[in-house]
Amino acid sequence: MRHERRGGRWRGRAGRAVAVLGLALLGAGTGFGTAPPPAQASVRAARSATVVLNNTSDRALVLTSDNLDHGCWTHEPPARIEAGASASWESESCGFMTGTEGSAFFAIDGESGPDLRIHWDNPFYGSNSYSETVPSGYKINRTGGDGNDATATYAFDCNSKMCDGIADEWKQHGVSLDPGDGSGMQFIDLPAMGADVNKPDIFIQVDWMEDTSPGNAHSHQFDAAAAKLLVDAFANAPVQRRGAPSSGVNLHIDAGPGSTMNFATGQTWGGYSRARQLAETTSLGTCDGDGSCNNDSRYQWNAFDAIKKAKGGFVSSGRAPVFHYAVAAHLLVPGTSWTGISPDGGSDIVLALGNQTGQVGDKNEQATDLMHELGHNLGLQHGGFEELNFKPHYFSVMNYLYSGDGLPHGADRFVDYSRTATTLDETHLDEASPPATGSGVRYDVKRNCGGAFIAARVDTAGYMDWNCNGSKDPGTVSSDVNKDGVQSVKLDGYDDWAHIRLKGGAIGGATVPGLPAPQKIHEPDAQVFQQIQPVDIAAPVTTATADPPPNGAGWNNGDVTVTLGATDDLSGVARTEYDLDGGGWTGYTGPVPVTTAGVHTLSYRSVDRAQNTEDARALTVRIDRTPPVTTAALGSTTNPAGWITADGHVTLTAVDEPGGSGVAGVSYRTSGAQTTPETTVPADTAALTITQEGETVVTFHATDRAGNEETEKAYTVRLDRTAPTSAFTTASEAIFVAVPAGGPHDDQYVTGTAGDNASGVDHVDVVFTSKVPGPTLVQRAGLSCSDGTHRHCTWRVRPPSGLGIYRVTSTATDVAGNVETPPGRGIDVIVVRT
Incomplete structure (x- = not known):
């Protein structure tokens, strides 16, 4: 056929x-x-x-x-x-x-x-x-x-219950294997090393390079703390193979006789260890072509393979069908910054720890590096099932975003493979629903923000800012979150743990594989990590500047504009917002005007692109446009003419509008009878005493704390405490003819003068007292003053019409009410018949 x-x-x-x-x-x-x-x-x-x-x-x-x-x-x-x-x-x-x-x-x-x-x-x-x-x-x-x-x-x-490539009888009884290099049969005591037929087992031997040269001594031996992170990560894996009583994978890392074999008991590998120290070399291998590495070249495994197959080395131990083999080296190739390499589905690993912190890496870097390269051995790619990288929702150390030092949660780091498979539609991203991690830890999500990958602090923010604008947008937004130049409607995650392949490379094989084929290096380097920012755990800092600035008392008396400025130490400011007097948060786009009188509170804060929200700060803006009002009060009551006869106590009282800035001070000066220079009392009242006779003008005003100045006012105080004086110009014993009124000689008068230097003469009363029994006459003299102040006056009064001798006295009263006491010196007058 x-x-x-x-x-x-x-x-x-x-x-x-x-x-x-x-x-x-x-x-x-x-x-x-x-x-x-x-x-x-x-x-x-x-x-x-x-x-x-x-x-x-x-x-x-x-x-x-x-x-x-x-x-x-x-x-x-x-x-x-x-x-x-x-x-x-x-x-x-x-x-x-x-x-x-x-x-x-x-x-x-x-x-x-x-x-x-x-x-x-x-x-x-x-x-x-x-x-x-x-x-x-x-x-x-x-x-x-x-x-x-x-x-x-x-x-x-x-051929094993757990499908991990290690036969059950090997786990139960150990196995003797011939490596085929003349070393003879080698017994591998797997039960003593912790193998378990009811749990998947992964064994790794990590040889290490060590530099003992003076001035540069350092060791690349795998750190015990890093090993503990990995052992715990695999123990907590959501992997439960058929018949297994519980989930988890047993990871065994032989990093030398002194390394820990059982972290529960502290037992070391001791004599069971075959891991060894290697001589330090600048690099472990070359690339094809001229030996240097670029995007078109491939890594040559020759140098690694020579170490692996050296007499007394890893292959000689007989471990190849059971153990993954790793070399913790200094560099892969001179002039490169790759942190490691491993063949997909293989069982070999190179760690280039010289590119890590301190040339050896901290525990997180070492643990992440080894877990990443081991993941390739277990069938995982940088996108899980694909090479598409930088998927924010793919929470795995396989993802370049999380392969630097682990999955971030603030200052903490975790090593893990992805536990869930979710899909993102980059054209419809819901910021209210952050991607699920499948873990009890709400990891920070790294995503593309303006050309850099920035970790979003989802746990603290409570939302996922996909478009990096610093706010939670309603509905959906679109963004190229993995920076591949397109907005995919189906960006798939991957459940790593559900798909790991425990058997691969030489594991479970009958023979030691030959020299691996040259391999294109597709691991992250320094240029890649330059695009991936560290986690920003510090909130931005915002400052507020008022223009014009308030005076020394903290007040303005006109419009104010507030300018906000924000800085961030790492990821950059995404949004600044403010709330004026509780009106709600508003995105800041330019200076904020504050124009109405009163005390205003401008709250403000910023959000960075890592979704750290600054604690709200506040600026108080106080505006008072209205000057205070001052009144003057005299402590004494004036007479109807407005005069007082004792020292005048004046109180100046200023009042500012309700809610205003308050009175800063009262200023006054006096002129006229009493002169006082400009005086300011830093209070809302001022008191002064007028002691000088005459008219004193008090000029005053108040100023509030905002700098509003009241228009000047004036208050006049009239003080006269000295009685007037009077005197006669008619000679004593003057003779007058008694005539009827209107008759001949009707122009006869007793005359005199009166004076007062303050309020002026108001009137003069003349008393005629008969020296023989008869009536006493009191007459108000006619007053004639030379000026309007009545300070210098003359007076006259008709003598009595009755015959006799009279004692005449005069009493002057001034406008302030002061009465001449005692009466002025008297004279005698005689009234006779014609």
Whole structure:
């Protein structure tokens, strides 16, 4: 029968029609004159073989080829049989007196070893036969398969309960292996090293370089604290293999005799260790071409392989089928900044710790570096299932974003593979729903912000600022969060732990693999990490500046504009906002005007691109535009003419508007009778005493704390405490003629003068006292003053009309009410008849 290759699989060209032709020829040879009727074409084939394959391993089976030596396909083998799934195929005879025979070949998904081969043969004559070829680390069992219509059922499985490539009997009893380099059989005491048939086990040997040269002495031996981080991370892994009593993976790291083998008991590897110190070299390997590395070159494993296979080294230990092998070196290639390399699906690792802190790395850097490279051995890529990098929601040390020193949570760092698979639509990102981590820790999310990858403090902010504007936007936003130049509608995460491949490279193999092929370096370097900022845990700092600034008392008396400025020490300021008098937070775009009178509170804060929100600060703006009002009060009551006769006590009282800045001081000066220079009392009242007689003008005003100055006012105080004086200009013993009024000699007067230097003379009373029994007459003199102040006056009064001798006295009263006491010196006058 002729076969042809179609789509990578062998298919027979003959079909059921061949069987029909064979029956027709048989009929002709036995005397039948005609072919059987068409219905005879459905006669069942003489032989058939059905293969049922139950894949109970942890890996999918991928069909690489199939072929039929005899017969025809009824159902062809499937292209893929997932882990835990079953599939079947069938072939049958399709020729005269023939059987069916064929083979199917399946690769173990993710492994580069030999295929699983299943061969069946159900001949027309003779017994049925089957054969299988099984890759190392797996087993297969068959039941059934007899009869003309045979069904053979296969169970394909790992050779260990946990499918970790380490046989159960090795874990229980240890194993002696011949490395094939002349070292002889080597016993590996796996039970003593902590192997467990009920838990997956991963073993790593880490050899290290050490520089003992003076002035540069340092060791790349793997740190015990870093090993503890990794052991705990794997112990807490959400991996629970079939039959395992609990989840988790046992990780065993042999980093030398003094390294810890059992962190629960503190037991060291001691004599079980085969890890060794290596001589320091500047680099471990070269790249093809001229030896230097660039984007087009590939790493050459020759130097590493030489160390690995050196007599007495790793291969000589016989550990290759059990242990991953790592070398903690200084550098990969001179002039490069890569931190490590490992072949995908292999079991070799190089750590370039010389590019880490202090040339050896801290515990987080070492742990992350080793876990990252081990992840490639376990089948993980930088995007989980793909090489697409920088996916913010892919929380794994495989992701460059989290492969520097681990998964961040503020100042803390964690080492872990991704625990969940989520999908982002970069065209519709919901900032109210941060991506799930699958862990009890709410990691900070690193995403692209303006060309740099910045960690968003989701746990403290309570939202995910995808577009880096410093606020939680309603609805959805769009952003190229992984900086690949496109906004993908389906950016897939990956559940690493659910897909790790514990068997790979030399693990579970029968032989030590040869020199690895040159490998393109696709690990992060310094240029990559320059784009990835450290976690910013410090909030920005915002300052507020008022223009004009307040006076010394903290007040303004006009419009104020407030300018906000913010700085951030790392990720940069994303947003500044303010709240004026509780009106709600508003994004700051320019100076904020404050114009109304009163006391205002401007709260302000900034958010950086790491979503650290500054504690709100506050600036108080006080505006008072209205000057105070001052009143003057005199402590004494004035007479109706406005004069007082004792010292005048003046109180100046200033009042500012409610809610105003308050009175800063009262200023006054006096002029007139009493002169006082400008005086300011720093209070809302001022008191002064007027002691000088005459009119004193008090000029005053108040100023408030905002600098508003009241218009000057004036208050006049009139003080006269000295009585006036009077005197006669008529001579004593002057003789007057008694005449009736209106008669001859009616122009006779007693005259005098009166004076007062302050308020002025108001009036003069003249008393005529008869020296002989008779009435006493009091007459108000007529007053004539030379000026309006009545300070210098003359007076006159008619003498009595009765005959006699009179004693005459005068009493002057001034405007202030002061009365001359005692009366002025008197005279005598005589009234006679004509």
